[in-house]
Amino acid sequence: MVFRIYKILLKSFGPQGWWPIRGIYDIKKKNFSKSEKFEIAIGALLTQNTSWKNAASALENLHSEKILSCDKILLCDLNRIKHLIISSGYYNQKSVRLKTFAGFIKSHKSDYNAFSREDLLRVNGIGKETADSILLYACQKPFFVVDAYTKRFIHRIGISCASDYDEIQNFFMKNLPKDIEVYKEYHALIVELSKRHCRKTPICKDCPLGDLCASFKKG
DNA sequence: ACCCAGGTGGCCC
DNA sequence: GGGCCACATGGG
Numbered sequence: 738m739v740f741r742i743y744k745i746l747l748k749s750f751g752p753q754g755w756w757p758i759r760g761i762y763d764i765k766k767k768n769f770s771k772s773e774k775f776e777i778a779i780g781a782l783l784t785q786n787t788s789w790k791n792a793a794s795a796l797e798n799l800h801s802e803k804i805l806s807c808d809k810i811l812l813c814d815l816n817r818i819k820h821l822i823i824s825s826g827y828y829n830q831k832s833v834r835l836k837t838f839a840g841f842i843k844s845h846k847s848d849y850n851a852f853s854r855e856d857l858l859r860v861n862g863i864g865k866e867t868a869d870s871i872l873l874y875a876c877q878k879p880f881f882v883v884d885a886y887t888k889r890f891i892h893r894i895g896i897s898c899a900s901d902y903d904e905i906q907n908f909f910m911k912n913l914p915k916d917i918e919v920y921k922e923y924h925a926l927i928v929e930l931s932k933r934h935c936r937k938t939p940i941c942k943d944c945p946l947g948d949l950c951a952s953f954k955k956g
Numbered sequence: 957a958c959c960c961a962g963g964t965g966g967c968c969c
Numbered sequence: 970g971g972g973c974c975a976c977a978t979g980g981g
Contacts, residue, residue, distance in 0.1 A: 755962080785963040791979060792962080826978040830964085864964050884962060901970095928962055 738896055739912035742946060743919065746926040749945035750933075753925035756780060756874045769875065771847045775807055776800075777875040778842075781867050782834055783825040795825035807847060810839040834862030849876045865902050873924075879917050881909040882924040886931040894946065 756777050769777065776796070784792035798821040799805040804813045818832040825831060841860050845851040857868040869880040883905045891897045891905065899905045913919055934944040 781962085784961085786961065786976085787963085788961040788979075790961090794979095824978065826961090827963095827976050828978085830976060834964090862964065866963065870962080882962085886962080924962080 739909060740914070740919075742894070742896075743913070743923050743926070745945055746930060747922060750926055750929050752922055753929055755921060755925040767877065769877075771849070772806055774849050774875040775839075775842060775847070776805055778838065778871045779805065779810075779835060781870040781874070782838060782862060783822060783831060785827070785831075785862075785867060787826045792825045795822035798822065798824075807839045807842045810835055811843065830862070837861055838863070854880065869906070873917060873920055877917055879910070879915050879920060881906050881913070881920050883909075884924075884928070886927050887924070890927050890931065 779799070780792060780796055783795050796805070799810075799818075802817075802821060804810060804818075804821075810818070815832055815836065818835060819828045822828050822831055822835075838860060841852075841856075845856075854868055854872060857863050857871060858865065863871070866882060866884050869882045872878045872880040873882055883902050887905060887909075888900065891899070891908070897905070897908045899908050909920075909923070913923070930944075930946075
């Protein structure tokens, strides 16, 4: 059922191609450089509780000022970072978190295989969702990302009543092929679905999952 | 004037 | 374990 829903969403909306940083990456691209991985992670931090548009604008500022790298972030004056990321909101917190994260990456010699999920979770400003986003989209590791949309999604469709983060993550991971491309797309497709449909009701007329939801409820 | 956006940490009980 | 709250901008 979980994988079937994925295939319907993929067919309806097409591949979402996250993480489309500054729109320059090929959807099929798999082996990111270290600087690209760093950029993905910074994007994950900047978009916390913030629209991607606002986060991307901040990311673009950091890029055009040529400080979108681990060492540059560490060297850059804090107030300058704040100024550049204003559009992403929470700039007082996020500016410090960018520096903290850059320090973390430097301490691991920019080796994105050198740290674990637990290591990431110990970094201030990185919770489960951000940790999993970094692991999945930057490190290319199979961690399913759970966000508020994902919780509402499973509850409305009624495929699981899990509410704990790890429980929901486990639910998806045990019901899906262990394929990072599927994980990446599924998370993005749930966000896309939530933007387009079903904000208030489980099923709406033009929702691509309408028929499936109905049949699921009956049988 | 609300409410929301690709959350997290700190505090309280 | 859960329930609040602060954090802050930009768009509907």
